[in-house]
Amino acid sequence: xxxxxxxxxxxxxxxxxxxxxxxxxxxxxxxxxxxxxxxxxxxxxxxxxxxxxxxxxxxxxxxxxxxxxxxxxxxxxxxxxxxxxxxxxxxxxxxxxxxxxxxxxxxxxxxxxxxxxxxxxxxxxxxxxxxxxxxxxxxxxxxxxxxxxxxxxxxxxxxxxxxxxxxxxxxxxxxxxxxxxxxxxxxxxxxxxxxxxxxxxxxxxxxxxxxxxxxxxxxxxxxxxxxxxxxxxxxxxxxx
Amino acid sequence: xxxxxxxxxxxxxxxxxxxxxxxxxxxxxxxxxxxxxxxxxxxxxxxxxxxxxxxxxxxxxxxxxxxxxxxxxxxxxxxxxxxxxxxxxxxxxxxxxxxxxxxxxxxxxxxxxxxxxxxxxxxxxxxxxxxxxxxxxxxxxxxxxxxxxxxxxxxxxxxxxxxxxxxxxxxxxxxxxxxxxxxxxxxxxxxxxxxxxxxxxxxxxxxxxxxxxxxxxxxxxxxxxxxxxxxxxxxxxxxxxxxxxxxxxxxxxxxxxxxxxxxxxxxxxxxxxxxxxxxxxxxxxx
Numbered sequence: 166x167x168x169x170x171x172x173x174x175x176x177x178x179x180x181x182x183x184x185x186x187x188x189x190x191x192x193x194x195x196x197x198x199x200x201x202x203x204x205x206x207x208x209x210x211x212x213x214x215x216x217x218x219x220x221x222x223x224x225x226x227x228x229x230x231x232x233x234x235x236x237x238x239x240x241x242x243x244x245x246x247x248x249x250x251x252x253x254x255x256x257x258x259x260x261x262x263x264x265x266x267x268x269x270x271x272x273x274x275x276x277x278x279x280x281x282x283x284x285x286x287x288x289x290x291x292x293x294x295x296x297x298x299x300x301x302x303x304x305x306x307x308x309x310x311x312x313x314x315x316x317x318x319x320x321x322x323x324x325x326x327x328x329x330x331x332x333x334x335x336x337x338x339x340x341x342x343x344x345x346x347x348x349x350x351x352x353x354x355x356x357x358x359x360x361x362x363x364x365x366x367x368x369x370x371x372x373x374x375x376x377x378x379x380x381x382x383x384x385x386x387x388x389x390x391x392x393x394x395x396x397x398x399x400x401x402x403x404x405x
Numbered sequence: 406x407x408x409x410x411x412x413x414x415x416x417x418x419x420x421x422x423x424x425x426x427x428x429x430x431x432x433x434x435x436x437x438x439x440x441x442x443x444x445x446x447x448x449x450x451x452x453x454x455x456x457x458x459x460x461x462x463x464x465x466x467x468x469x470x471x472x473x474x475x476x477x478x479x480x481x482x483x484x485x486x487x488x489x490x491x492x493x494x495x496x497x498x499x500x501x502x503x504x505x506x507x508x509x510x511x512x513x514x515x516x517x518x519x520x521x522x523x524x525x526x527x528x529x530x531x532x533x534x535x536x537x538x539x540x541x542x543x544x545x546x547x548x549x550x551x552x553x554x555x556x557x558x559x560x561x562x563x564x565x566x567x568x569x570x571x572x573x574x575x576x577x578x579x580x581x582x583x584x585x586x587x588x589x590x591x592x593x594x595x596x597x598x599x600x601x602x603x604x605x606x607x608x609x610x611x612x613x614x615x616x617x618x619x620x621x622x623x624x625x626x627x628x629x630x631x632x633x634x635x636x637x638x639x640x641x642x643x644x645x646x647x648x649x650x651x652x653x654x655x656x657x658x659x660x661x662x663x664x665x666x667x668x669x670x671x672x673x674x675x676x677x678x679x680x681x682x683x684x685x686x687x688x689x690x691x
């Protein structure tokens with residue numbers, strides 16, 4: 166599904182990712198883990214077209230997206246739930262979903278919106294509410310719903326549980342598990358190791374912009390040294 | 406009845422301000438640029454209206470030409486002036502915009518002479534008296550046209566996919582791109598709509614005064630800037646409220662404070678007063 170070939174990217178003079186090779190097979194969840202500054206978000210943002218790629222290639226289903234603008238990537242089936250959600254706060258829940266489906270014909274918006282509401286019934290209750298006034302968990306649901314409005318084949322989620330109450334984290338991960346059963350390919354960036362080990366099929370550990378370990382979640386679980394060195398037993402801090 | 410008359414006169418003046426300032430706020434919302442040259446487009450619309458009407462005898466054709474040419478001129482300003490300097494600090498675009506505005510004033514002077522132009526056969530602008538109210542036909546037309554255009558713009562931004570996409574682009578352009586919104590197209594569309602509305606304001610002023618002159622954009626240029634600050638930079642709703650409020654306050658102020666302050670001084674005294682109470686403007690985000 167996604168292949169990164171020798172990807173180097175960064176901001177201005179700074180390089181955040183150095184020669185990263187990564188293969189995300191179709192279907193299932195691949196997790197990118199690592200400490201802050203390891204290059205996880207930069208990798209995702211480079212695939213989405215928001216970080217300048219210095220060298221290497223980004224391929225989705227064999228299609229070279231390296232030099233294509235962010236606008237064109239949604240057409241290749243790529244969707245993103247960015248770090249911090251980045252909803253359109255002055256728009257209502259429903260309007261955020263409309264923006265999510267903007268690249269598709271208007272007739273596809275109502276059924277996709279109903280699917281998002283079925284996945285997150287709470288969004289249906291808040292459909293006329295401004296996104297900026299939602300709780301953190303509801304905002305995360307909306308960010309996922311907005312991304313699903315693009316009818317993605319490849320979904321990137323950056324920090325699904327960050328700053329959420331445990332109950333909301335449960336809801337978001339239940340939704341992710343449900344999406345996984347539909348055959349959607351997910352690239353997940355997550356600090357919450359317990360959640361990663363539970364949901365991911367494959368794991369790639371980044372350190373200082375380089376991949377230092379790749380394998381299945383089962384292999385990761387069986388490697389105590391790896392967990393101690395790179396994953397730890399961190400739980401994302403929850404906001405009250 | 407005097408109060409009602411003043412109120413209607415103020416609304417008419419406020420409608421002119423609103424038509425001009427909305428374009429300015431659209432541009433500011435998208436690019437964070439103070440588009441001073443926008444007032445030059447207001448004058449361009451007025452000049453086109455008078456010259457085309459005098460040349461063809463058709464006022465509707467002149468309005469159409471003014472709206473289309475001024476809209477396209479606005480898009481050209483974006484493409485040729487602002488786009489190449491978008492990554493520079495905002496003051497660079499501001500200086501460029503002021504320079505273009507001065508150049509446009511001088512171009513009007515060179516092309517049409519320093520004394521201004523009038524309609525050869527002035528359109529019917531007689532004053533209509535109704536139950537003690539006095540309004541010229543041009544003022545009534547202005548208020549109707551402004552209500553229709555600005556109402557239409559409101560519907561466009563609130564009720565259509567394009568409008569929702571436009572508002573999303575104002576908030577977070579890169580994220581809007583992630584959902585397939587072509588932000589360059591949104592910018593061109595905003596420049597076209599904003600410039601066309603300024604052209605309509607220019608046409609209306611040319612009708613009310615039956616005079617267009619090279620410096621007719623000077624006062625609107627700084628007053629429109631004051632209005633978008635007053636409304637809360639980038640807020641279309643705030644701009645509309647501020648424009649109408651300023652028109653009404655000026656109308657009352659010239660009667661009751663006319664001995665102390667002139668019309669423009671009243672406008673800026675109001676601006677200062679509001680900013681002292683609400684530093685982010687009437688509808689601005691903190």
